[in-house]
Amino acid sequence: MELYYSFSVLIVLASFFSYLNLRYLKLPSTIGIMIIAMLSSIVLVLTGSLFPKTFDHFSTLLQDVDFTEVLMGAMLNFLLFAGAIHINLVDLREQRAPVIIFSTVSVVISTFAVGALVFYITPIFGFHIPFIYSLLFGALISPTDPIAVMGVLKEANVKKSLETKVAGESLFNDGVAVVIFAVILQLAQGTDVDLSFTNISWLLVKEALGGFVLGTILGIGASNAMRKIDDYKVSVLITLSVVMGGYLIAHSIHISGPLTMVAAGIVIGNYGKRTAMSAVTKDYLNKFWELIDEILNAILFLFIGFELLIIHNITDYWLIGLCCIVIVLFSRFLSIYIPVVVIPFKNKFSSGTIKVLVWGGLRGGVSIALVLSMDEGPYKPLLVGITYFVVVFSIIVQGLTVGKLAKKVLSVEEV
Numbered sequence: 001m002e003l004y005y006s007f008s009v010l011i012v013l014a015s016f017f018s019y020l021n022l023r024y025l026k027l028p029s030t031i032g033i034m035i036i037a038m039l040s041s042i043v044l045v046l047t048g049s050l051f052p053k054t055f056d057h058f059s060t061l062l063q064d065v066d067f068t069e070v071l072m073g074a075m076l077n078f079l080l081f082a083g084a085i086h087i088n089l090v091d092l093r094e095q096r097a098p099v100i101i102f103s104t105v106s107v108v109i110s111t112f113a114v115g116a117l118v119f120y121i122t123p124i125f126g127f128h129i130p131f132i133y134s135l136l137f138g139a140l141i142s143p144t145d146p147i148a149v150m151g152v153l154k155e156a157n158v159k160k161s162l163e164t165k166v167a168g169e170s171l172f173n174d175g176v177a178v179v180i181f182a183v184i185l186q187l188a189q190g191t192d193v194d195l196s197f198t199n200i201s202w203l204l205v206k207e208a209l210g211g212f213v214l215g216t217i218l219g220i221g222a223s224n225a226m227r228k229i230d231d232y233k234v235s236v237l238i239t240l241s242v243v244m245g246g247y248l249i250a251h252s253i254h255i256s257g258p259l260t261m262v263a264a265g266i267v268i269g270n271y272g273k274r275t276a277m278s279a280v281t282k283d284y285l286n287k288f289w290e291l292i293d294e295i296l297n298a299i300l301f302l303f304i305g306f307e308l309l310i311i312h313n314i315t316d317y318w319l320i321g322l323c324c325i326v327i328v329l330f331s332r333f334l335s336i337y338i339p340v341v342v343i344p345f346k347n348k349f350s351s352g353t354i355k356v357l358v359w360g361g362l363r364g365g366v367s368i369a370l371v372l373s374m375d376e377g378p379y380k381p382l383l384v385g386i387t388y389f390v391v392v393f394s395i396i397v398q399g400l401t402v403g404k405l406a407k408k409v410l411s412v413e414e415v
Contacts, residue, residue: 006061006064006065009061010302010303013037013302014033014298014299014302015298017032017033017036017298017302018032018033018298020032020036021033021035021036027400028399029294029297030147030148030297030298030300030301030395030399031396031399031400033298033301033302033305034302034304034305034392034396035305035396036305037301037302037304037305038305038306038308038392040305040306041305041306041308041309042308044058044309045308058306058309059309059310062303062306062307062309063310065303067303067307067368067369067372068369068370068372070303071303071366071368071369072366072369072373073247073251073257075299075300075365076147076258076261076365076366077243077244077246077247077257077258077261078243078292078293078296079147079293079296079297079300080146080171080258080261080262080265081239081242081243081261081262081264081265081289082265082289082290082292082293082296083147083167083171083265083293084171084261084262084263084264084265084266084269085239085265085266085268085269085285085286085289086269086286087164087167087168087171087265087266087269087270088164088270089266089269089270091160091161091164092164092168092266094161095161095164095168097343097345097346098165098169098345098349099164099165099169100172101339101343102165102169102173102335102336102339102357103168103171103172103173103176104173104176105335105339106169106335106336107142107143107173107176107177107180107335108176108180109331109335109338109339110138110142110331110332110334110335111135111138111139111142111180112135112138113138113330113331113334113335114134114137114138114141114142114328114331115134115135115136115137115138115139116134117327117330117331118134118137118138118324119131119134119135121323121327122134122320122323125319125320125323127320127382129379129382130188130379132184132187133188133379133383135184136181136184136185136188136374136383137371137386137387138331139177139180139181139184139370140177140181140367140370140371140383141324141363141367141387141390142177142331142335143170143173143174143176143363143366143367144166144169144170144173144361144362144363145170145362145363145364145365145366145367146167146170146171146174146366147297147300147364147365147366148362148363148364148365148394148395149166149167149170149360149361149362149364159406162353162356162357162406165357166356166357166360169361170361171262172259172262174256174259174366175204175207175211175256175258175259176204176207176208177366177370178256178258179200179203179204179207181370183200183203185374189375206254206255207255207256207259208256208259210250210253210255210256211250211256211257211258211259211260211263212259212260212263213263214246214249214253214255214260214263215246215259215260215261215262215263215264215265215266215267216263216264216267218242218246218260218263218264218267219242219263219264219265219266219267219268219271220267220271222238222239222241222242222268222272223267223268223272223275223276224276225238226238226272226277226281227272227275227276227277230276230277230278230281231281232280232281232284232285235277235281235284235285236284236285236288239268239285239288239289242264242268243261243264246260246261246264247260247261273285300365301365303365304364304365304368304391304392304395307368307388308388311381311384311385311388312381313381313385314385314388316385317382317385317386318389320382320385320386321385321386321388321389321390322389324386324389324390325390325393328363328390328394329358329359332358332361333354333358336354336357336358336361337354340354351409352409355405355409356402356405356406356409359398359401359402360398360402360406362394362395362398362399362402363390363391363394363395364391364394364395365391367387367390367391368387368388368391371383371384371387372384
């Protein structure tokens with residue numbers, strides 16, 4: 001009953017905030033909802049002494065929800081599948097080289113760049129973070145968030161080739177980022193970890209390749225099943241079973257659930273739609289997953305906005321938070337610029353494309369979920385605080401301006 005109560009409150013708030021955004025703010029849905037939730041959080045904090053029971057009740061409701069488990073174990077799978085099912089495989093194949101490099105090599109470069117800069121710069125602001133925890137922050141903040149990125153790209157109206165680069169990178173970099181984060185977290189907590197190249201490579205291959213193989217098998221199996229019946233109601237149920245059952249399988253054999261969802265979505269969105277569905281079934285399936293995408297995005301960004309209520313003493317971290325915003329952006333630039341200069345890509349990257357790739361690398365719920373998954377310790381409050389500053393800046397400032405930046409710098413360039 002408590003789960004139903006919490007979910008009901010979130011749905012009511014998400015629908016109310018969505019209405020307010022469309023009626024008055026007229027911002028992209030996810031960004032508008034998050035801004036209203038943050039403003040509501042500030043009002044609750046300011047009026048907490050006047051209405052202590054209301055403030056405590058709402059704070060307790062948020063704390064009772066395991067954000068990490070809800071996002072990483074449930075919502076992310078639906079959202080990644082919903083995004084991947086609309087990815088054109090031909091477009092993705094054309095951009096495969098930059099997508100692969102940016103979702104692997106760039107994550108590693110960014111992790112170490114952020115870690116080193118945070119370690120050497122933060123003492124200026126009176127904070128001393130051990131290098132291993134600075135590196136941990138680099139790992140959790142480096143992956144671009146597929147939910148935030150794809151939600152903003154819908155509104156930005158950028159060219160298809162650039163959209164595929166940014167969306168493809170964000171869909172595929174989670175597997176690498178989670179492995180790096182998990183290894184560094186175990187080191188930070190004093191757990192013995194085999195850091196040999198062979199072991200780390202095996203973990204990455206198992207996560208990534210295992211997820212791709214499982215997702216492909218699920219996608220082909222579901223497509224073949226749908227081809228034999230071609231009923232839109234059953235087809236929707238089959239795709240739901242792929243997402244929910246596929247995650248259970250991936251979790252049980254310790255491979256990447258997110259990459260499983262991406263692979264399954266791409267297969268069904270291309271092979272399945274082309275060979276297994278009538279126009280009616282395809283239309284219903286597209287609309288169903290668009291609706292799921294919108295609802296879950298609304299709830300997710302509502303969560304992010306209200307997380308402000310449960311981050312204690314967040315005002316203590318505003319200065320170092322602003323500094324970390326600059327560090328993360330600079331590290332993002334390095335992680336894009338170095339591969340572009342060193343690797344001979346088939347299509348050259350213009351300076352405008354690099355600017356959009358850097359500014360369009362949004363951070364979101366995945367980073368918050370990872371930092372909240374850490375055990376309680378002396379450095380967690382600081383890492384949670386600066387992560388929140390980076391994510392909020394990324395979604396609001398970068399998210400609202402990336403479309404305008406793309407139009408400005410790419411108006412005379414061919415992406």
